[in-house]
Amino acid sequence: MAKNSDPAADGKGDTPTPSLNFVQEIIEEHNRTGRFGGRVHTRFPPEPNGYLHIGHAKSICLNYGLAQKYGGKFNLRFDDTNPTTEEQEYVDSIREDVRWLGANWEGREFYASDYFDQLYEWAEKLIREGKAYVCDLSGDDIAKYRGDTRGGKESPYRSRPVEESLDLFRRMKAGEFPEGTRTLRAKIDMTSPNFHLRDPIMYRIMHAKHHRTGDKWCIYPMYDWAHGESDSIEGITHSICTLEFEIHRPLYEWYVQALGIYAPQQIEFARLNLTYTVLSKRRLIQLVTEKHVSGWDDPRMPTLCGVRRRGYTPEAMRKFCERIGVSKFNGMIEVSWLEDALREELNRNAPRAMAVLRPLRVVIENYPEGQTEELDAVNNPEDPTAGTRKVPFSRVLSIEEDDFRENPPKDFFRLAPGKEVRFRWAYFLKCVGVVKDDAGKVIELRCTYDPATRGGDAPDGRKVKGTIHWVSADHAIDAEVRLYDHFFLKPNPDDVPEGQDYRANLNPNSLEVLPGAKLEPSLAAATVGSRYQFERLGYFCVDKDSNPGKLVFNRSVTLRDTWAKIEKKGK
RNA sequence: UGGGGAUUGGUGUAACGGUAGCACGACUGACUCUGACUCAGUUAGUCUAGGUUCGAAUCCUAGAUCCCCAACCA
DSSP: OTTOOOHHHHSSSOOOOOOOOHHHHHHHHHHHHTTTTTOOEEEEOOOSSSOOBHHHHHHHHHHHHHHHHTTOEEEEEEOOOOTTTOOHHHHHHHHHHHHHHTOOOTTOEEEGGGGHHHHHHHHHHHHHTTSEEEEOOOHHHHHHHHOBTTBOOOOTTTTSOHHHHHHHHHHHHHTOSOTTSOEEEEOOOTTOSSGGGSSOEEEEEOOOOBTTTBTSOSEEEOHHHHHHHHHHHTTOSEEEEEGGGGGGHHHHHHHHHHHTOOOOEEEEEOOOOBTTOOOOHHHHHHHHHTTSSSSTTOTTSOBHHHHHHHTOOHHHHHHHHHHHOOOSOOOOBOHHHHHHHHHHHHHHHOOEEOEESSEEEEEETTSOTTOEEEEEEESOTTOGGGOEEEEEEESEEEEEGGGBOSSOOTTOOSBOTTOEEEETTSOEEEEEEEEEOTTSOEEEEEEEEOGGGTTSOOTTOOOOSOEEOEEETTTOEEEEEEEEOOSBSSSSTTOOOTTOOGGGGBOTTSEEEEEEEEEOGGGGGOOTTOEEEETTTEEEEEOTTOOSSOEEEEEEEEOOOHHHHHHHHHO
């Protein structure tokens, strides 16, 4: 019956069974053999010491998606075993980001620190059984004894009597010793080729206040000692993590076996790498502290709060994560995949509007002075239910500087002296003259309009090649528009000359602020976070820096621009 | 150097000894009141060398390349 739990395969139709990724295959194998009694229970286990980024989104979507697909559960667990780096601020932001992405942990929000008491008991048990011991070696000496590829050397404290270790461990807990003076170590194998098995440290002394347990503890478990047991305690079936933890797996398995507790299955997948992007916590923190960005939520940051501010939707993020798939191959995904996912969604859902980023004045010589008319514009051609709106038209308009060329290149469909184009939803206009300033720069276009083309169609059936957007100068509202480009100059930010680092590849033009943009008046009602397609330009969203008097828009992503491509090729 | 992983078009991902497929991109064209969207078509791949087999991306042997580990971080 549960032969194939994929809904698409349930029907009798000839829809081919979509292929499974390697994690799903493992899960279905477990379901066949009954290893977990058909249960699927995943979790997302962040450390609250930084903001979540797109790489985490991949993990969240994977874990939550698996739980959903197989009718299982999904936990949120904070791995808060290091009080010196972790803060409540991060817990809050992580919670918000996971929720935003749409992953629902249904109240199963846990903390490794919830298990500190249990972990402590288990540690004593291992000491009593001769499987752990208190070690007085200094950090340097521990490293020295751990040895090199040929093997390590046993600590002189390894054979200390169980009672002595137990006593010392209790006194460590009681706070009798200064930081760094002693550790609790698992007694495994100092000759193992896997360094993680050479008597790994389980507890270290840290006289630090923990964001949740306060001053209760002055010994804290190492991640390796806490992680597997936390999964075990929560009954996690599939403990999914990134590749670098693969070599830790034997250690988790050793702990779980030594303790005789329930064993989850760890599965490792390749973390996300994106072109033109850095995705390591260390670097993200550096970008913030060195002020290369305005903060964690700078729209150029790959943090979830950053892309959210940029205008990304949870749906687009999920679509992206689904599309990139999951495997053990450590590749690099093109950022354009992310942008495509956003375009795809916003094309369907974002209302259209007209906005002029770099205005050029247009005067219609044969249009009556002082006259205004309201023209109908379609809100979203992809969504008939979105309706229409009115846009004011008058004698003086603004168009995009880029939509006029005094000496147009071949195949330029837009305005040029003597050429006629359609002003979207309005009239056909012909350019009959240009006005220049002293420097010879075109500052105004003189045009005529054809009253018979009202609405944008010519009764005589004549065609125009180009349609351009515009706003009425007197009716337009002011806005600041922020354009973003790749944050780094090279697909791989690490591609730098000897002696430099990824910062050398920071794109100095990744942010361009246009203070004098003009918007159609309907946009005056736009609220922070709302998204629009500015026709022919891209998708934009209202930034939180907006004031009632002045809107600020972020460009989330451009539209595909075939003309830009043609022009670039011509050069 | 010791150990753990990985390698299929430009990118990502299938094919589980039997026709190398799909998606995105790129390129052509059609359509178009957004040079958008949509649609049609084209393009291009099994890391290398041997072997097993009627048949190999898949199995075997050898090699190459890339990533990761050797914190009292996670």
